[in-house]
Amino acid sequence: TLISATQVIRKDVEVKLSSVGRLQSILSPTVATEVSGRVLGTRVNSGDEVRAGDTLLTLDTTIVELNKNAALADIDSLKIQIANEERRVERFRSLKKKDYLASTQLDDSIAQVRVLRSQLKAAYARLEVINDQLKKAALISPVDGVIDERMVSTGDFVKVGTPAFTIINNVKLRAHLPLPEGVAARLSKGQPVHLSSPLAPGVSVDARITELRPVVGNGSRAVTAIVDLENPGTWRPDGTVIGIITVETREGAMIVPETSIVRRPTGPVVYVIEGDRVVQKSVELGLRTPEGIEVTGELSGDERIAEDGAAFLVDGAAIRLAEAN
Structure with missing residues (x-):
C-alpha cells in the first residue's frame, strides 16, 4: 500500500476554557454631600468626564x-x-x-x-x-472617571449624606466570567486569563484569576471567575468581555495529524511504520491543536506513523512510502 509518513510531534499543550462575561468598574463611588445647604449649581452631568479634585457642585454658604x-x-x-x-x-x-x-x-x-x-x-x-x-460646601470628585448618575439639581436642599453623584472609574476594571459547575474543580486562583472585547477588536489583556465566587441559588455549584485588570484604553464598564482561561499545561504532549487517525470499531488507532510494514497502535484522543490532535496510549512519542493512506491499512500490512515532493 502506497502511503506518506509523518513524525509524531512532541509539544506542550495548553488546556483552555472560554467564557463570555461582563466588565465592571472596581471604583464606582457614590459621592454624597458632607454639609447641609441649598444647591447653588451643579458643574457636571451624566456622561461627563471628571478628574480627581474637580468641583461637582456648590452649596449656598x-x-x-x-x-x-x-x-x-x-x-x-x-x-x-x-x-x-x-x-x-x-x-x-x-x-x-x-x-x-x-x-x-x-x-x-x-x-x-x-x-x-x-x-x-x-x-x-x-x-x-x-x-x-x-470647604466642604464645594463637593469634590475623589477619583478620575465618568459621571454615571446625577441625583441632585440646582435649588435642591440637601442634608449631610445626601447622595449626589455616582462616578465610574474606567482605569481599573473587573471582569466577571461565568463558568459551569462541570469545570469548577479545574479552576484556581492565579490561573492565566487572556481577555478581549468585541467592542475593541485587536485589543487584549493578559491577567490572572483574582477570585472565584460561587453562584448563589438553585443548588448550583457553578462559579464566576473574577479577574482584575488595567483598562487597555477603550474598554468600558458593562461591556462584553471574552475570557480564555488556561487551566492546565500538558508538557510534551504527543500530536499527530488528523489524517493519521483511523477510527475502528474498537476505537481510534494509528499505524506505526516499522521497516516495510506497519503496526497498529490504539490511542485515545485529546485536544485539537493547529498541528493536529493530541493523543495518548500505545505511543512513546518518537515514532513515524502513516498519514495519507492510513485509512486503507491493517495491522501488519506491507507498505511503500511515497516520495516527498
Whole structure:
C-alpha cells in the first residue's frame, strides 16, 4: 500500500476554557454631600468626564459665613477680655506684695484668665469646624472617571449624606466570567486569563484569576471567575468581555495529524511504520491543536506513523512510502 509518513510531534499543550462575561468598574463611588445647604449649581452631568479634585457642585454658604463672622467676633472679644484680665492680675500682684489686697481676689483673677483662655481655645475650634464646612460646601470628585448618575439639581436642599453623584472609574476594571459547575474543580486562583472585547477588536489583556465566587441559588455549584485588570484604553464598564482561561499545561504532549487517525470499531488507532510494514497502535484522543490532535496510549512519542493512506491499512500490512515532493 502506497502511503506518506509523518513524525509524531512532541509539544506542550495548553488546556483552555472560554467564557463570555461582563466588565465592571472596581471604583464606582457614590459621592454624597458632607454639609447641609441649598444647591447653588451643579458643574457636571451624566456622561461627563471628571478628574480627581474637580468641583461637582456648590452649596449656598450664607449661614455658614454668618457663623464664621460671629466666631471671629467671639475670638476678638475673648482676646480683649484676656488682655484686660491679665492686666488686672498684674495689678493685684503688685497690691498683694504691699498687703493691700486679699489673696482670694488675686486667685479669682488668675482663675478668670484661665477660663477665658479655655473659651478662646474653644472659639478657635468652632472656627476650624466652620472653615471645614465652608470647604466642604464645594463637593469634590475623589477619583478620575465618568459621571454615571446625577441625583441632585440646582435649588435642591440637601442634608449631610445626601447622595449626589455616582462616578465610574474606567482605569481599573473587573471582569466577571461565568463558568459551569462541570469545570469548577479545574479552576484556581492565579490561573492565566487572556481577555478581549468585541467592542475593541485587536485589543487584549493578559491577567490572572483574582477570585472565584460561587453562584448563589438553585443548588448550583457553578462559579464566576473574577479577574482584575488595567483598562487597555477603550474598554468600558458593562461591556462584553471574552475570557480564555488556561487551566492546565500538558508538557510534551504527543500530536499527530488528523489524517493519521483511523477510527475502528474498537476505537481510534494509528499505524506505526516499522521497516516495510506497519503496526497498529490504539490511542485515545485529546485536544485539537493547529498541528493536529493530541493523543495518548500505545505511543512513546518518537515514532513515524502513516498519514495519507492510513485509512486503507491493517495491522501488519506491507507498505511503500511515497516520495516527498
